[in-house]
Amino acid sequence: MASDFFLKFDSFDGFLAHKLDHDFLKFGHDFDRVGDALTDVFSDALKFDDHKVAVDFKYDVEHVGFDFIKLGFDTLKLDDVLHKFDDVILKYADQTPTVTAFAETGGDGSSLKLSDDFIKLDTDFQAASFEAIKLGIDTLKLHLSGEGANESFIKWAGDLSDFSTGLHKVGDDFLKVGEDFLKLGTLSNSETIDQAFIKLGGGALKVSDDLHKVSDDFLKIVTDITRSEDNFGTLKIDQIALKFGDDFHKLDADLHKLNIDVGALGDDYIKLAGALTGHGPGGGTTTSVDSDGLHQLLQHAHDFSLL
Numbered sequence: 001m002a003s004d005f006f007l008k009f010d011s012f013d014g015f016l017a018h019k020l021d022h023d024f025l026k027f028g029h030d031f032d033r034v035g036d037a038l039t040d041v042f043s044d045a046l047k048f049d050d051h052k053v054a055v056d057f058k059y060d061v062e063h064v065g066f067d068f069i070k071l072g073f074d075t076l077k078l079d080d081v082l083h084k085f086d087d088v089i090l091k092y093a094d095q096t097p098t099v100t101a102f103a104e105t106g107g108d109g110s111s112l113k114l115s116d117d118f119i120k121l122d123t124d125f126q127a128a129s130f131e132a133i134k135l136g137i138d139t140l141k142l143h144l145s146g147e148g149a150n151e152s153f154i155k156w157a158g159d160l161s162d163f164s165t166g167l168h169k170v171g172d173d174f175l176k177v178g179e180d181f182l183k184l185g186t187l188s189n190s191e192t193i194d195q196a197f198i199k200l201g202g203g204a205l206k207v208s209d210d211l212h213k214v215s216d217d218f219l220k221i222v223t224d225i226t227r228s229e230d231n232f233g234t235l236k237i238d239q240i241a242l243k244f245g246d247d248f249h250k251l252d253a254d255l256h257k258l259n260i261d262v263g264a265l266g267d268d269y270i271k272l273a274g275a276l277t278g279h280g281p282g283g284g285t286t287t288s289v290d291s292d293g294l295h296q297l298l299q300h301a302h303d304f305s306l307l
Contacts, residue, residue, distance in 0.1 A: 017085070017273035020078075027262055035254075072131075072136060082125070124169040154226065178205040184197040200265070200268040221244065
């Protein structure tokens with residue numbers, strides 16, 4: 001049985017899957033913080049005390065910048081651990097005859113190219129991470145007051161557009177990977193493993209939908225800001241807050257939903273690890289095989305758990 005590959009390592013679940021769960025939680029929480037910080041920026045712009053607006057606005061903009069930078073670096077960490085877990089799934093697939101046969105024949109006419117889909121997700125995840133860091137740095141460069149914005153505000157909108165595009169690509173990747181997991185949920189000889197893959201696939205599809213919505217929200221904000229400059233010349237932050245407040249409230253709500261679904265996805269990876277190792281609900285006990293590669297993987301996961 002393909003899951004024999006994992007069974008010797010009682011610490012597999014605790015090392016890699018829990019680290020992945022932890023990083024997914026950080027990833028979702030970072031997005032939630034960005035939403036809260038952006039909401040604060042435009043809420044402060046509506047205050048009547050001009051001096052307090054300037055002080056609070058400067059603080060909130062810095063908060064947004066640092067939150068985007070943190071999101072970028074935490075996404076890079078998540079991507080690294082997710083890549084390692086993907087390698088484990090690939091090894092499982094290689095050692096499961098029904099999966100191998102499906103990939104070779106096309107099964108029901110659809111393809112299963114796990115390696116290609118994982119590589120695409122890894123590449124786009126990294127690109128989105130760097131876009132978030134760049135966006136955060138440029139946010140810190142904004143020279144804004146409660147009264148108006150300079151050219152750097154338009155540049156910031158351009159960065160936000162690039163980040164939106166990157167998130168949409170990652171959403172596309174989670175959609176494809178989620179569909180792959182659903183296919184894997186029909187190909188093992190274990191109901192426990194099948195159900196774990198199906199649940200993970202469903203969770204990935206939810207995250208995909210959330211990322212697409214958040215991407216659209218960011219793009220709507222960018223469009224509103226750039227059109228305002230075209231129509232009204234000098235941008236007034238209080239005018240933007242009044243005119244487009246609903247955009248930021250919708251973004252905040254969608255980021256909150258993403259945070260919840262990303263956290264659930266991390267838990268789904270833990271359940272899959274339990275199913276593959278035989279330590280999950282209904283997991284069996286079979287003979288294990290040795291693997292230097294998995295020993296190395298577990299060591300890497302342990303190193304990340306110390307970060």
